[in-house]
Amino acid sequence: MSDRLDARAPERSEPRERVQDALVEITALLRRHRLVEGLIQEQQGGAPGGAPAPSAVAARIRTELEDKLAGLHPADIAWILETLPLDERLYIWNLVKADRDGEILVEASDAVRESLISSMDTEELVAAAEALPTDEIAALAPDLPQEVMDDVFQGLSVEDREELRAAMSFDEDMVGALMDFDDVQVRSDVTLEVVLRYLRRFDELPSQTDQLFVVDRHETLLGVLPLNRIIVSEPETLVADVMQPPPVKLLQHEKAEMAASAFERYDLVSAPVVDTNGKLVGRVTVDEVLDFVRRRGEEEMLAHGGLREEEDVFASVWKSFRNRWAWLAINLVTAFIASRVIGAFEGSIQRLVALAALMPIVAGIGGNSGNQTITMIVRAAALGQVTQEKSRQLIRKELTVALINGLIWGGVMGAVATILYDRVSLGLVMVLAMTLNLLLAALMGVLIPLTMLKVGRDPAVGSSVMITAVTDSGGFFIFLGLATLLLV
Amino acid sequence: MSDRLDARAPERSEPRERVQDALVEITALLRRHRLVEGLIQEQQGGAPGGAPAPSAVAARIRTELEDKLAGLHPADIAWILETLPLDERLYIWNLVKADRDGEILVEASDAVRESLISSMDTEELVAAAEALPTDEIAALAPDLPQEVMDDVFQGLSVEDREELRAAMSFDEDMVGALMDFDDVQVRSDVTLEVVLRYLRRFDELPSQTDQLFVVDRHETLLGVLPLNRIIVSEPETLVADVMQPPPVKLLQHEKAEMAASAFERYDLVSAPVVDTNGKLVGRVTVDEVLDFVRRRGEEEMLAHGGLREEEDVFASVWKSFRNRWAWLAINLVTAFIASRVIGAFEGSIQRLVALAALMPIVAGIGGNSGNQTITMIVRAAALGQVTQEKSRQLIRKELTVALINGLIWGGVMGAVATILYDRVSLGLVMVLAMTLNLLLAALMGVLIPLTMLKVGRDPAVGSSVMITAVTDSGGFFIFLGLATLLLV
Numbered sequence: 015m016s017d018r019l020d021a022r023a024p025e026r027s028e029p030r031e032r033v034q035d036a037l038v039e040i041t042a043l044l045r046r047h048r049l050v051e052g053l054i055q056e057q058q059g060g061a062p063g064g065a066p067a068p069s070a071v072a073a074r075i076r077t078e079l080e081d082k083l084a085g086l087h088p089a090d091i092a093w094i095l096e097t098l099p100l101d102e103r104l105y106i107w108n109l110v111k112a113d114r115d116g117e118i119l120v121e122a123s124d125a126v127r128e129s130l131i132s133s134m135d136t137e138e139l140v141a142a143a144e145a146l147p148t149d150e151i152a153a154l155a156p157d158l159p160q161e162v163m164d165d166v167f168q169g170l171s172v173e174d175r176e177e178l179r180a181a182m183s184f185d186e187d188m189v190g191a192l193m194d195f196d197d198v199q200v201r202s203d204v205t206l207e208v209v210l211r212y213l214r215r216f217d218e219l220p221s222q223t224d225q226l227f228v229v230d231r232h233e234t235l236l237g238v239l240p241l242n243r244i245i246v247s248e249p250e251t252l253v254a255d256v257m258q259p260p261p262v263k264l265l266q267h268e269k270a271e272m273a274a275s276a277f278e279r280y281d282l283v284s285a286p287v288v289d290t291n292g293k294l295v296g297r298v299t300v301d302e303v304l305d306f307v308r309r310r311g312e313e314e315m316l317a318h319g320g321l322r323e324e325e326d327v328f329a330s331v332w333k334s335f336r337n338r339w340a341w342l343a344i345n346l347v348t349a350f351i352a353s354r355v356i357g358a359f360e361g362s363i364q365r366l367v368a369l370a371a372l373m374p375i376v377a378g379i380g381g382n383s384g385n386q387t388i389t390m391i392v393r394a395a396a397l398g399q400v401t402q403e404k405s406r407q408l409i410r411k412e413l414t415v416a417l418i419n420g421l422i423w424g425g426v427m428g429a430v431a432t433i434l435y436d437r438v439s440l441g442l443v444m445v446l447a448m449t450l451n452l453l454l455a456a457l458m459g460v461l462i463p464l465t466m467l468k469v470g471r472d473p474a475v476g477s478s479v480m481i482t483a484v485t486d487s488g489g490f491f492i493f494l495g496l497a498t499l500l501l502v
Numbered sequence: 503m504s505d506r507l508d509a510r511a512p513e514r515s516e517p518r519e520r521v522q523d524a525l526v527e528i529t530a531l532l533r534r535h536r537l538v539e540g541l542i543q544e545q546q547g548g549a550p551g552g553a554p555a556p557s558a559v560a561a562r563i564r565t566e567l568e569d570k571l572a573g574l575h576p577a578d579i580a581w582i583l584e585t586l587p588l589d590e591r592l593y594i595w596n597l598v599k600a601d602r603d604g605e606i607l608v609e610a611s612d613a614v615r616e617s618l619i620s621s622m623d624t625e626e627l628v629a630a631a632e633a634l635p636t637d638e639i640a641a642l643a644p645d646l647p648q649e650v651m652d653d654v655f656q657g658l659s660v661e662d663r664e665e666l667r668a669a670m671s672f673d674e675d676m677v678g679a680l681m682d683f684d685d686v687q688v689r690s691d692v693t694l695e696v697v698l699r700y701l702r703r704f705d706e707l708p709s710q711t712d713q714l715f716v717v718d719r720h721e722t723l724l725g726v727l728p729l730n731r732i733i734v735s736e737p738e739t740l741v742a743d744v745m746q747p748p749p750v751k752l753l754q755h756e757k758a759e760m761a762a763s764a765f766e767r768y769d770l771v772s773a774p775v776v777d778t779n780g781k782l783v784g785r786v787t788v789d790e791v792l793d794f795v796r797r798r799g800e801e802e803m804l805a806h807g808g809l810r811e812e813e814d815v816f817a818s819v820w821k822s823f824r825n826r827w828a829w830l831a832i833n834l835v836t837a838f839i840a841s842r843v844i845g846a847f848e849g850s851i852q853r854l855v856a857l858a859a860l861m862p863i864v865a866g867i868g869g870n871s872g873n874q875t876i877t878m879i880v881r882a883a884a885l886g887q888v889t890q891e892k893s894r895q896l897i898r899k900e901l902t903v904a905l906i907n908g909l910i911w912g913g914v915m916g917a918v919a920t921i922l923y924d925r926v927s928l929g930l931v932m933v934l935a936m937t938l939n940l941l942l943a944a945l946m947g948v949l950i951p952l953t954m955l956k957v958g959r960d961p962a963v964g965s966s967v968m969i970t971a972v973t974d975s976g977g978f979f980i981f982l983g984l985a986t987l988l989l990v
Contacts, residue, residue, distance in 0.1 A: 089768065099895075246705070301788075325878050331899060345867065363855050374862065382833045407587075430838070
């Protein structure tokens with residue numbers, strides 16, 4: 015992760031180096047361009063003596079930038095745009111050849127894509143979208159204004175329109191959203207020779223084509239024909255004799271997560287997507303799966319950190335505020351509840367002020383331990399290893415671990431409290447309270463995610479806030495309650 | 503994520519269904535087997551009347567289980583083993599055909615792999631390892647006893663030994679660790695016809711072969727020859743005329759993360775790995791990259807939750823304790839420091855006990871807000887969008903967001919505190935303390951990850967604990983300090 019800032023790295027892959035270099039050069043050109051622009055504004059009338067006119071220099075820099083950009087992969091341009099602050103980003107964006115707009119938009123992150131789209135007019139957006147295959151138009155669609163989509167629809171063939179409508183009908187987390195329509199279909203009753211002749215009519219096969227799909231006249235999927243097999247088999251062989259049953263058939267409405275684990279488990283490069291009647295409707299390729307897995311990991315990280323959506327580091331203050339306020343508000347509510355629990359014991363704290371200093375320790379260890387339990391269960395649930403039947407076994411185990419932790423860490427802190435405040439009973443209350451709060455954390459750490467699974471929600475989202483709320487308020491209540499009963 | 507427990511899902515992909523069904527059947531067979539075993543132990547002498555002898559039934563169940571397992575993909579068996587509790591897991595493991603042991607071990611998760619390996623003797627382990635290609639032996643190596651590895655080395659050819667030694671010399675997060683040696687090499691001065699004849703000598707090309715690598719006699723990489731291009735070109739064409747420059751050349755010692763982003767950005771299926779002289783040493787394939795990306799996401803999630811390593815839900819209490827204690831100990835230390843900060847203000851709390859109830863709110867919002875900043879920066883750093891030059895700009899922005907949040911949420915809580923305790927000055931201290939702690943959180947939320955990047959550490963690990971420690975102790979100090987100055 016730190017490699018980009020690590021000046022010691024002695025070796026770099028070529029493409030990355032190329033992109034890094036390109037970024038450095040582009041930034042330098044932008045800086046020169048700004049200087050020259052300043053000159054132009056200063057001396058509006060004519061250039062001095064022999065130096066070239068600033069406007070001519072500006073034009074040359076512009077051309078140089080255009081050339082640089084022309085040599086870069088759309089994904090690299092998207093990365094460079096993401097790395098530049100807004101004004102420079104839009105300046106570069108205007109220099110990119112219009113026929114590459116669509117590809118770059120598809121590659122850009124959500125936050126940056128939004129800023130690029132809002133700088134374009136309807137006509138430009140329609141042109142950008144129309145240059146894309148239907149599955150990629152569908153990926154852009156949520157960010158495009160309705161009138162743009164209307165125009166795009168108008169411009170498509172009937173078949174493309176149907177594909178686009180199909181692709182747009184799926185949620186982001188469904189197989190249909192990962193699907194493309196670049197599946198190459200062949201019949202089973204022809205020879206490989208015929209297949210090869212057919213394939214040679216393509217200038218190039220669609221990317222990530224590792225297999226052809228064998229269908230009957232109703233487009234029902236019969237099998238797959240890996241390119242590998244075509245190459246190692248004799249040309250006169252019939253397709254029917256070398257085709258294989260597809261290791262995986264995906265359905266459009268399945269969870270994309272399921273497709274991802276099939277790709278991972280069976281090391282696939284592409285997989286057919288069929289409808290409920292077994293008719294081939296498209297394919298999913300591993301590049302889309304890789305993007306999906308990465309994106310999902312990032313979303314989990316963002317959700318865990320309390321960010322609702324991707325926030326680009328140059329996002330405006332206002333956008334950042336909107337992205338973050340909900341999480342802060344929720345946490346403020348749970349903190350307020352915990353505060354009221356403490357408020358109920360103000361009398362005890364006044365009489366024994368050591369309680370105020372010790373209570374955050376009890377609450378804190380419960381929160382940490384509860385989050386460990388939840389992390390373990392959320393991960394196991396994602397792997398399909400947690401079921402309701404196992405919940406009792408899990409609870410028993412977690413309670414045992416909590417008991418051990420409580421006795422050990424509670425014992426340590428109890429001893430410390432006894433020494434600090436010279437009062438054995440306070441130490442004992444500390445041991446008891448820490449143990450009880452850890453047991454509460456263990457119980458809720460199992461029950462919260464399992465309940466969320468049962469009601470069909472994703473336990474990765476929200477479990478952490480809930481357990482912290484329980485162990486904070488619970489920890490204060492247990493510790494202050496015990497102290498009130500036994501000490502005050 | 504919840505799909506496995508979701509009984510409403512109307513459609514399931516075939517392979518997953520197959521695995522789920524297999525698991526259900528295997529579990530049922532195991533249960534019957536246990537019943538029968540019980541019967542055998544009860545009536546040691548002879549079976550009653552006409553019923554078949556329990557031992558015969560047991561043998562039949564055993565065969566049935568073996569047949570079931572024989573029909574499953576190694577990755578599916580690994581998943582089933584992960585899902586079973588230890589005793590049943592080992593019983594099933596013993597039934598798996600010995601020649602598949604290696605493949606299944608490679609597919610299993612770390613925690614489960616360990617439990618399987620510890621049930622095998624040296625001979626079995628050597629046999630399992632020897633059945634694998636060298637890159638996969640290298641992946642197993644850290645979990646194998648030294649004497650097993652010694653034996654495996656003995657059994658390998660000189661060339662394989664060198665490959666294994668090379669593969670074992672890389673850290674998990676280097677390109678070398680993702681590399682395999684199944685690259686198919688061709689020369690540039692032959693025709694595609696010759697290449698095809700050469701390829702037909704393979705029964706099957708190595709999996710994930712989407713391109714051949716064109717090398718000279720010193721094995722220097724000259725270009726790549728996509729299978730696609732072989733198929734769409736005329737057989738008499740020379741390799742030199744259709745080969746392409748490799749879009750990416752990876753180096754063995756690069757960060758795997760860099761390879762992953764190249765695969766993602768350029769939609770690769772395989773990429774050549776070269777040494778510093780440009781000699782082809784192997785290739786990386788997308789299935790390894792997909793595993794790497796998934797694993798990395800999981801490790802981040804575990805690290806975030808305070809688990810040091812993967813913990814299987816059936817891990818023993820002792821193992822769970824070992825996995826979790828370090829995190830709890832660290833958090834206990836930071837909680838103790840915060841507790842001493844409070845201890846320093848016990849006098850003030852005694853005089854104005856409302857402070858005890860309000861102080862966790864100030865600390866809490868700082869922690870949450872600081873974690874949001876860190877999440878955003880860690881993510882941007884992973885994408886290479888954060889550099890030291892931008893740190894001032896980032897700090898300024900985060901401080902502005904913090905100021906707004908402080909005034910709004912501080913204002914809300916200040917008003918609530920004023921009403922609850924009927925004291926305007928307390929409310930004002932609340933506003934001031936929350937704003938200051940949010941500013942502290944923003945500043946440290948930028949500086950902590952940037953400093954970790956600067957000293958070459960991964961900011962995803964540990965930043966969160968550090969920020970919480972700062973905002974807890976800092977929050978208590980700011981709030982209680984201000985209250986002591988202004989109120990008490």
